[in-house]
Amino acid sequence: MANISWPGHGPETLYPRAAALCSWRCRCGALYEAHVRDRAKSPDYGCGRCRRRGRSLLELELAQLLAAATGDEVEVDVRLDGGRRSAERLDLFLSSAEIYIDLDPAHWHAGAAAHARDLRKSEVMAKxxxxxxxxxxxxxxxVPGETVVAGTKDATEWFLILAEWLRSQSVPCSSLSSDRMAVAVAAAREEWKAYQSTPPGESLAKLFPALASELVENLTRPEMGAQWLVPGSADRCVWQCGTCRHVWRTQVVSxxxxxxxCPPCSRRERSYQARLSRAELRVRDVAPELLSQxxxxxDVDKTRDIELLDLARGSTIRVLWRCPDCAHEWVAPVVNRTSGRGCQxxxxxxxxAIRQDPPPGGSLADLHPDVADTFLANLDHPERGPDRLRPRSGDRCRWHCPCCGSNEWETKVSARVKGQGCGRCRGQRTGRPRVGTSRRRMRLDEFRLF
Known part of the structure; x- marks a missing residue:
């Protein structure tokens, strides 16, 4: 034993009612943790293997004693359909007399919750x-119904009281000598040892091997592994998903x-099923030609068998696309493709191409021949002349002045069409220098006056 709460105190310094949490080693070899006060109340408390639901040493001892006294087979841990979701579990059943027996020690049946379960069970059995x-x-x-009171938790005392009650019910039950009872009790203990060392036949490892492979740790009873846990166990365990490696905690019964x-895999599964159920919003109904691109x-897990046509047209899942014309590859969500966006x-x-090719009769040479006569060269696209330029084009070109014939300047086609011409000729026409230069000179003269 090791004291977890107070490492400095051992069995010689701990009181039976101490609340210290200690680690214990059971007779079956399993390690477990329990409080001292709980172990003092019941020596059978603590070990998960020895406290497996359905059987106890007391039940096996009484079954051996009753079988020796009645000469009939006594079944242990019997299930009886009572109309509920789960069957009623009864401790013993005498098949010859068809009598069901429940053993209720005070340690397990004195609480309010246990009393409520006993009342419900008695009502079901009465029905x-x-x-x-x-x-x-x-x-x-x-509790209502037939009840027999026993004193201590000794199996021989319980047998003597139960045998007397069976005789009162006209059930043949012979008396056993002390040696015969000792032999029956020893056989029950040997059966109990074999039961402790043998995992349950309906364990999680046998019935659900896939779940057992994802079990990492048992938080409630660390000594209980997948081979000892039953599917209906309420133990809280740590699980790791075999697909996405996500770790979470939940009960075995859950x-x-x-x-x-796995929560992330479950959300993906629900999303996938929702997409499949909304057939009118799939990609196959909107743009089936996208399959070839x-x-x-x-963004979908590699193990998920999903096709592009099964995705919703507004899905944000990213897909790698290849243009069928230029073989350009790019990444874009499905919603971008179904909304009309393609290869950039x-x-x-x-x-x-639309900007380069003006419609017939809409070129610069057709609409503004006087401006086209002053064209010298296209600086942005040398191969495009006035017959392939639009009047509102933004190409920067070189022009010559039709007035002076010697001056050349650069400007956009759209600016030339709007009336922009040679700067030198404009200054000669107005008899003054360029507007920008005169304004700067006027501001400089005003500054000198002050």
Whole structure:
């Protein structure tokens, strides 16, 4: 034993009612943690393997004693359908007399919650109309129905009281000598040892091997692994998803019976099923031609078998695309493609082609022949002349003055069409220098006066 709460105190310094949390090693070899006061109340408290639901040493001892006294087979941990979602579990069943027996020690049946379960179980058994008896210790609350009171938790005492009750019910039950009872008790203990060392047949590892492979740690009972846990266990464990490696915590019953899984994978699965159910919004209904342009889906897990046509048209999942015309590859979400956006280089070339080719009769030479006569060269696109330029083009060109014939300047086609001409000739026409120069000189003269 090791004291976890107070490392300096051992069995010689701890009181039986101490609340210290200690680690213990059971007779079956399992390690577990329990409080001292709980272990002092019941020596069987603590070990998860020894406290497996359905059987106890007391039940096995009484089953061996009753089988020796009645000469009939006694079943342990019997299930009876009571109309509920889960079957009623009863400790013993005498098949010859068809009597169901429950053993209620005070340590497990004195609390309010246990009393409520006992009342509900007695009501169900009364409705079924079967022969049913409870053997209860003093200190347990009263319950309706047939009840036999036993003193200590000794199996031989419980057997003597139960055998007397069976004789009162006209059930043949012979008396056993002390040696015969000792042999039956020893056989029950050997069966209990074998039961402790053998994992349950309906364990999580046998029934759900895939879930057992994702179990990392048992937080409630660390000594209980997947081979010892049953699917209906309420133990809280740590799980790691085998697909996305996500780690989370939940109960065993939640995973095995309620079919819950990895939270991120579950959200992806629900999203995937929602996309499949909304057939009218799929890519296949809006743009089926996109299938030949998709290289691969980037934002979907590799193990997810999903096709592009099954995605929603407004999906933000990124896809690698390849242009069928220029073989250019780029990454874009599905919603961009279904809304009409395509290859950017091809779009630029199409827009440039529209700007380069004016409609018939709409070129600079057709609409403004006087301006076209002063054209010398296109500096942005040398191959384009006045017959291939639009009047509102932004190409920068070189022009010559028709008045002086010697001056050349550079400006855009749109500015030339609006009337911009040679700066030298404009100054000669007005008899004064350029507007910008005269204004600067006037501001300089005003500054000198002051």
């Amino acid at each position: 079924l109309g079967v022969r049913y008896v409870r053997v209860r210790q003093p200190g347990t609350p009263p 995973r095995a019976q309620r079919k819950t899984g 998709a290289v691969r889906i980037l 280089p091809c779009s630029i070339r199409r827009r440039s």
